[in-house]
Amino acid sequence: MIRIDKLSKKYDKDYVLNDLCCSIKDNSIYGLxxxxxxxxxxxxxxxxxxxxxxxxxxxxxxxxxxxxxxIKQKMVFIPDDLFFYPSYTLLDTxxxxxxxxxxxxxxxxxxxxxxxxxxxxxxxxxxxKGMKRQCAIICAIATNADYxxxxxxxxxxxxxxxxxxxxxxxxxMNKKNTTIxxxxxxxxxxxxxxxxxxxxxxxxxxFESEIDTLKxxxxxxxxxxxxxFGEDDFKDFDILNFKKQGSVATIIxxxxxxxxxxxxEKMNPIILDYLTLTLEExxxxxxEALGYEFNKFI
Amino acid sequence: xxxxxxxxxxxxxxxxxxxxxxxxxxxxxxxxxxxxxYLMGAVNNTSFMPTIGDLSAIxxxxxxVIPVILSIxxxxxxxKRKSCDFIAAMPISKRxxxxxxxxxxxxxxxxxxxxxxxxxxxxxxxxxNIFLDYKMLFDIFLICSVAYIFVFTATNIAVSLSSNRITTxxxxxxxxxxxxxxxxxITSDSFRGNSYDMVYVLCEDEACQPRNFECYDINCEANRxxxxxxVNMNKLDNTTYxxxxxxxxxxxxxxxxxxxxxxxxxxxxxxSVLYIIxxxxxxxxxxxxxVDTSFKSERMHIFVRSLTTVPIICIYYIIIxxxxxxxxDFLTMIFLFILIITYLIIYDLITRKKIxxxxxxxxxxxxxxxxxxxxxxxxxxxxxxxNINDIETMTFDNSNLSSNxxxxxxxxxxxxxxxxFLDNMIEGEARDNFLVRIKLxxxxxxxxxxxxxxxxxxxxxxxxxxxxxLSSSKAxxxxxxxxxxxxxxSLYVGKDSNLYKMIIDKYIxxxxxxxxxxYPLFDVQLYIYDDYDVSSINFxxxxxxxxxxxxxxxxxxxxxxxxxxxxxxxxxxxxxIGDLIEKEYFYSSDYSELNKFIVDSIEEAVxxxxxxxxxxxCVNGKWYTFVTNKVLELDDIIERIGDVDENVYIx
Numbered sequence: 001m002i003r004i005d006k007l008s009k010k011y012d013k014d015y016v017l018n019d020l021c022c023s024i025k026d027n028s029i030y031g032l033x034x035x036x037x038x039x040x041x042x043x044x045x046x047x048x049x050x051x052x053x054x055x056x057x058x059x060x061x062x063x064x065x066x067x068x069x070x071i072k073q074k075m076v077f078i079p080d081d082l083f084f085y086p087s088y089t090l091l092d093t094x095x096x097x098x099x100x101x102x103x104x105x106x107x108x109x110x111x112x113x114x115x116x117x118x119x120x121x122x123x124x125x126x127x128x129k130g131m132k133r134q135c136a137i138i139c140a141i142a143t144n145a146d147y148x149x150x151x152x153x154x155x156x157x158x159x160x161x162x163x164x165x166x167x168x169x170x171x172x173m174n175k176k177n178t179t180i181x182x183x184x185x186x187x188x189x190x191x192x193x194x195x196x197x198x199x200x201x202x203x204x205x206x207f208e209s210e211i212d213t214l215k216x217x218x219x220x221x222x223x224x225x226x227x228x229f230g231e232d233d234f235k236d237f238d239i240l241n242f243k244k245q246g247s248v249a250t251i252i253x254x255x256x257x258x259x260x261x262x263x264x265e266k267m268n269p270i271i272l273d274y275l276t277l278t279l280e281e282x283x284x285x286x287x288e289a290l291g292y293e294f295n296k297f298i
Numbered sequence: 299x300x301x302x303x304x305x306x307x308x309x310x311x312x313x314x315x316x317x318x319x320x321x322x323x324x325x326x327x328x329x330x331x332x333x334x335x336y337l338m339g340a341v342n343n344t345s346f347m348p349t350i351g352d353l354s355a356i357x358x359x360x361x362x363v364i365p366v367i368l369s370i371x372x373x374x375x376x377x378k379r380k381s382c383d384f385i386a387a388m389p390i391s392k393r394x395x396x397x398x399x400x401x402x403x404x405x406x407x408x409x410x411x412x413x414x415x416x417x418x419x420x421x422x423x424x425x426x427n428i429f430l431d432y433k434m435l436f437d438i439f440l441i442c443s444v445a446y447i448f449v450f451t452a453t454n455i456a457v458s459l460s461s462n463r464i465t466t467x468x469x470x471x472x473x474x475x476x477x478x479x480x481x482x483x484i485t486s487d488s489f490r491g492n493s494y495d496m497v498y499v500l501c502e503d504e505a506c507q508p509r510n511f512e513c514y515d516i517n518c519e520a521n522r523x524x525x526x527x528x529v530n531m532n533k534l535d536n537t538t539y540x541x542x543x544x545x546x547x548x549x550x551x552x553x554x555x556x557x558x559x560x561x562x563x564x565x566x567x568x569x570s571v572l573y574i575i576x577x578x579x580x581x582x583x584x585x586x587x588x589v590d591t592s593f594k595s596e597r598m599h600i601f602v603r604s605l606t607t608v609p610i611i612c613i614y615y616i617i618i619x620x621x622x623x624x625x626x627d628f629l630t631m632i633f634l635f636i637l638i639i640t641y642l643i644i645y646d647l648i649t650r651k652k653i654x655x656x657x658x659x660x661x662x663x664x665x666x667x668x669x670x671x672x673x674x675x676x677x678x679x680x681x682x683x684x685n686i687n688d689i690e691t692m693t694f695d696n697s698n699l700s701s702n703x704x705x706x707x708x709x710x711x712x713x714x715x716x717x718x719f720l721d722n723m724i725e726g727e728a729r730d731n732f733l734v735r736i737k738l739x740x741x742x743x744x745x746x747x748x749x750x751x752x753x754x755x756x757x758x759x760x761x762x763x764x765x766x767x768l769s770s771s772k773a774x775x776x777x778x779x780x781x782x783x784x785x786x787x788s789l790y791v792g793k794d795s796n797l798y799k800m801i802i803d804k805y806i807x808x809x810x811x812x813x814x815x816x817y818p819l820f821d822v823q824l825y826i827y828d829d830y831d832v833s834s835i836n837f838x839x840x841x842x843x844x845x846x847x848x849x850x851x852x853x854x855x856x857x858x859x860x861x862x863x864x865x866x867x868x869x870x871x872x873x874x875i876g877d878l879i880e881k882e883y884f885y886s887s888d889y890s891e892l893n894k895f896i897v898d899s900i901e902e903a904v905x906x907x908x909x910x911x912x913x914x915x916c917v918n919g920k921w922y923t924f925v926t927n928k929v930l931e932l933d934d935i936i937e938r939i940g941d942v943d944e945n946v947y948i949x
Contacts, residue, residue: 049387050587052585069394079383100308
């Protein structure tokens, strides 16, 4: 389990992370979203012990990570800006990881390389941007680390490879009880893979929730009544957003359950449609409810 | 604490593997170049006795480059965010990274020095015209290994402190040179533009008073009345510096040092250990988030930049101090100011990619200038008076002495020598020079004296009967001698020959009292390698007829060997004809009769109890000597075919 308590980090005089608190439970995929410069990469680097926090505590399995080579055996990190030694092939890089990680599985790496059609003996410098990222990710997966951190995970991957990679990651999580933390500035990239999502804003986790809960307890309703109506007619509902265009209103209702459904039906609507919300829409309405303008964050 | 908690061998292996180009360059290139230079010396000389400088010149130059490049390569990841993330995310601690790279770097440097040692050894063994003490090769291995490790560990400190390559080099230079440079600035007058130190010498005894001394001004007369004389003598820098600074100091600043190679070695070793500890502490505190810039804080950047200006301001201080203030000097000062501001701007642009505030730049410059002027003025040495009675020891350096390693405490000899030194002029004809070193009040001064024959005899006789001198020169054992040559043209004596053994026995039995008369043919040089230097003990063997007999045999045998293998294209450049005392250049338009005489007589035995003469000739730069008892016959040929020119001398 990763615990972060009152974590602060500043560059020069500006705080990048400020009193950040968060916990990431084991055997899950945690998505960290936030705008560019929101501190996602810095947070991952601090968790990985690359940077030292100015204040606060970070523990992985109740141990401090900074400069702790023992706990780092359980952790692997793929940054947004990838690094490979210039003359190294995928096999050379894999051997490098193998020399550093005790549980590195070379056979699994070769299997993954075959899955993604990556040539083992070709210099990585000749690969495309997407292929380089695939190399980095499969090397990380083959370490069999308990905690995997991916910054801008799917950046540069085409949709097919992206889906395959997601499947591989999910398989890894299920097979090895791995905890995966991944960041993106694009919420759509994470919604179909993450169990939990955290929104990073101004150095803190502004909003955090399980995706299933987010998606199921919020609903978008399009409704039209046989009479003139307004927001006040729905005051018994936990409304996050109300928009009326002509005689049709679009309402985002939180904590929507069967009781709410029956109450809507009792209002004898002319039109009553329930629409599925995308994760991005869920975030937008949650943020707006908190008084923030979502576009500022992502 | 286990070994694996300190080192990560996988990381070392991979790091060396990825840096293999630089590692191979370090290990092989420099030893190969050094070997080639040595090989050229061996091929181009008929007999080659290399000094430690000949065999380590390339190594000394690369000492400033290779360890710095190696350190920057091994720690190269700290300069880029990408590589920093990659390495720092690996399961390896900062301590492991630092110690693994340090140990790896040291191994590479040791391997390089080992290969250099092997190359030099092979070349030395392959060529029989190379004469050297193999201890020298080991010393080169030892001192270069330690010096390279020292520079490497200093660079590791710089890597731990700075976040780009240029700043690393700058900080390395500061770590290596700033403190000793400031010390030189404070203590050395010769660095400040005086090649000789002006010293007043107090002579209270009659014995040390000069015999030929004239004053040209009233101050001198007033001083003379008090027994005080103004002289110039070099004060040797007694401080032990590290080899990298010692080389710079000697070559660039021309500041001489007394010999202290072993102390320098120990100092470098101790500092290397200290630098590893400091480097480790700093590396553990290093912030990996700061990359591609000089330092995390601007204050640190300004501080280091200010330190880099210290040597420049010191040199400016000396230039300005020695100026006579005029219009052109004022322009020079403005030029110097513009120069240093330009330097600061360029430094900022290179290391930080932006220029710091001009007022901060100026303020730091003013602070450094104030400190330098204050230290410079406070340390500017006043005129000092040395009392001759305080001289503890005196050493004479002259190639004709039995030993230049010994010292004397003899008051008579010290006073006598000082009296000669204080003289304005020499009495009679000059016979020889001595480089004299005196030690007093823990300082060492050196000066030259020119002596006439009487003075030469007095000094050498005194030395040869001086207990201190003899005991201090007894340190040289027969096993210390690595080569022997005879004559002015240094004909080397085979180590396994009877003559070699005889000369050694004579030297050992002489108990340091060696025959001093000068007979060029029978002058013997014993070569000793000691304290990183080749020195020679010269003496004459003419008083020993058995050795003389062997020497003549060697001369003639060597000449016969040449004559047996003479080639058509051999070029004979000079002929000399000599007897026991002197030799003269001999010119003829046709040497055929002389050559026939040499060839016909070369196998004849020479009786040392009878008169003899010799002919010397030079073939392709190598000298051959033919000795014969047929003096009359030789004289007759010389008279008939040529003309002896006493005014021409070719060495």
